[in-house]
Amino acid sequence: MTQKELSQLNYLRQEILEIQGRIKVLETLATKCTAQISDMPRSQPINDKIGKYTAQIADLKAELEIKVYRCYQEFLRLNRYIEEVEDRQMRIILALRYIQGLTWQQIAHKIGKNDEQYPRKKHNTFIKKLDERSDNT
Numbered sequence: 001m002t003q004k005e006l007s008q009l010n011y012l013r014q015e016i017l018e019i020q021g022r023i024k025v026l027e028t029l030a031t032k033c034t035a036q037i038s039d040m041p042r043s044q045p046i047n048d049k050i051g052k053y054t055a056q057i058a059d060l061k062a063e064l065e066i067k068v069y070r071c072y073q074e075f076l077r078l079n080r081y082i083e084e085v086e087d088r089q090m091r092i093i094l095a096l097r098y099i100q101g102l103t104w105q106q107i108a109h110k111i112g113k114n115d116e117q118y119p120r121k122k123h124n125t126f127i128k129k130l131d132e133r134s135d136n137t
Contacts, residue, residue, distance in 0.1 A: 012071040
């Protein structure tokens with residue numbers, strides 16, 4: 001597995017957060033729409049803003065549901081891969097980085113190290129070995 005493949009869960013989570021943000025904005029816009037009641041004739045057709053926003057929200061929620069499902073599948077795939085890594089500390093580093101999305105400093109703290117370079121270097125060595133193995137196959 002490459003570093004790009006390991007990072008897919010994080011990218012999916014970012015996409016989910018972005019979609020959730022768009023949904024909130026649209027919901028806010030939809031709730032701010034107020035109907036104007038007037039007996040005065042209008043020259044322009046009335047736009048159905050609430051209907052437009054509702055349709056966009058429904059589309060985004062469907063997209064969100066698909067992304068959440070893909071995120072769950074990616075989580076399972078990544079978790080299975082990490083569980084197969086022989087080095088216990090490397091499993092912890094990979095899980096903290098790619099499943100929990102922690103920074104190198106946070107990872108160092110979790111594994112009892114003060115220097116964030118320790119888990120980063122150990123990770124980079126591991127990834128380099130993975131890349132070499134995939135190049136040889």
